Amino acid sequence: MRPALGRLFPQQYRKPVVSAIVASALVAMVAVSCLMLPPGDGSNVQLVDCGKGAPLARAAAEMKRKGVIRSATLLVVLARIKGIDGQVQAGTYQLNDGMSLSEILRKMVAGEIYANRFAVPEGYSIYQLAELLESRRIHPKVDFLAACSDKGVMQEFGIPGNTVEGYLFPATYNIMPNMKPVDTVRMMLRQFEKACGQLSPQLARGSARHRLVTMASIVEKEAVDPKERPLIASVFYNRLRKGMRLQSDPTAVYGVRPFAGKVSGDDVHRLSPYNTYRIKGLPPGPIGNPSAGAIQAAMKPQTSPYYYFVAKRDGTHFFSTTLDQHNIAVTKYLKNKGRNISSSGDVPGLRNDHPNFTDGR
Template identity: 50%
Template sequence: MLLLVLLLAPILRFALFLTLPAGNGTNVRIIDLEKGYTPRRIADELERAGIVSSSRLFVIYTRLSGNAGRLQAGEYRFSDAMRPAEILRRMVSGEVYAQRFTVPEGYSIYQVAELLGERRIFDRDAFLRAATDPRLLASLDIDGTSVEGYLFPSTYNVTKKMDEAALIRTMVAHGDKVYAERFAAEARRLGISRRQITILASLIEKEAVSPAERPLISSVFHNRLRKGMRLQSDPTAVYGIRAFGGNVTKQDIERATPYNTYLISGLPPGPIGNPSEGAIEAALHPAQTAYLYFVAKGDGTHHFSATLDEHNAAVRTYLRGEAELRTERPSLTGSR
């Protein structure tokens, strides 16, 4: 009888090890398992961190399951409430820990870089260097001086193995896929290049507080381009200088930059932000209107006008203190 107990005890202990987690979930650890670690080294790391109750039993389980040679290096997030089977499954499948990072609609590369820096994911300046690297741009087939406009607004998983260029490639690849599936055929039919659409969509995104107004704002820009009028879009006056917060100064609109559509004709040389699907859709399909002007009403929407007289009246109604400046200088009565 004693012999039977002695024989069954290790089996029972192993069964309990597989069934019962090491803790109740209060211990959550990020564990970096480097390339070349043996199953024994990995099991020791897990036991030291309090994630498994026995490194020896974890090694035995790993070998019995046939996964000893399939464990992938990386940074993992484990809890002591996880059973050995789940821990092993994650390491075999390479489900490494990743920080989730969201690119908001319309954010410029400068704003994206600031967010990455604030989250301590990447250094701001290092990201901007990658975003303007000619070799990376060539490999991505981007005709421009930066990846501006092609960092598709979405949520991404950033792993420890990724560098700035890898994240940029992931964002651009996602945008390429969306564009190919949703917009490429229509753009070809209309005879408009992706770059032109992206530039126009970036202006629409920056100007539209309410997504419902994107087609109307798009119509203003399309109508102005058709008539040979300058776009006079406020966000273009501060691109590369500071983030657009809804207002620009006289100094801003008189500043000579390649992007300032108060001073240049047509579209700016590149996007001023990274537009969403909705903004791209609006750029391709503007509302059918006679509008040439719009002014912010102060509640997140705009008043749209077809004539300068109507626009100036709207400026007096909604901008008050700016009315005199806008009325005396028609060149400033553009889109806002």
């Protein structure tokens, strides 16, 4: 260094030159340090896409444009220094202007992509899911319902009927920002096939599976206590074998409103292909999306002599073999509960059975 300076600068200029070089280096270091600082306090939250196979520089430029970082070049250089520029995973990331460059790179290398976590509650119908998705600002209700009746999707997954009702498996899903409603439906259907494939080969596609899922959806709606699912399933199978109507309350309001534990006289008289107070046998399809436990109960119901059950005050049920036993239970548990339908048998054209009418045929 000294010989070179000696040749370039006389003695009297060496000290100022060195000072200038040092000062420039310090200024550069300060500038770099400033550029590495987060530009804000974290209040500016942005979604940034890192495309598969796209250079990191493209995502860095988007971050700079959205005010998440101060320098796109510095982010790329830092990634190269760390040797991780080729380890960044594709996806959409939620970043904010209070994050350091190192923190951003760590998140992108770890693949902590942004997604809406959405849980499908057990037994929810497609109509309830559509409202829930819209309230979470994930999908508009009308678009999700349209995806649920997409004929191409239904053919792809071997689902009969008019909608995918019953086949949107209750689980928690990561819904990406760019996903369309039909993509969400497909993801839930794939989870159904995966989960049910683990239960039994009996759940292969076809009419037998459709009947099983339909029964499971009714059991799911009726069973407040999951432990009662196999016993409730046995009641419905017993009634089917005897040619009795199922007379399940939740079927009377399907497609009209969510079942909340009560039905009215108008409900049980409603003309609907799903209303098992008016039709014999199973409805044409599921009335909700059952859990694995409900499907298991429909596959392997408990053996019992029961044909009736009525809800007790704690949410569990009292099961009866005969109509007389059932009517006594209805009087005991429902007379003073303020139900819209009592056990008095005063509904014209229908008689008192499960839990509201007596005949069931």
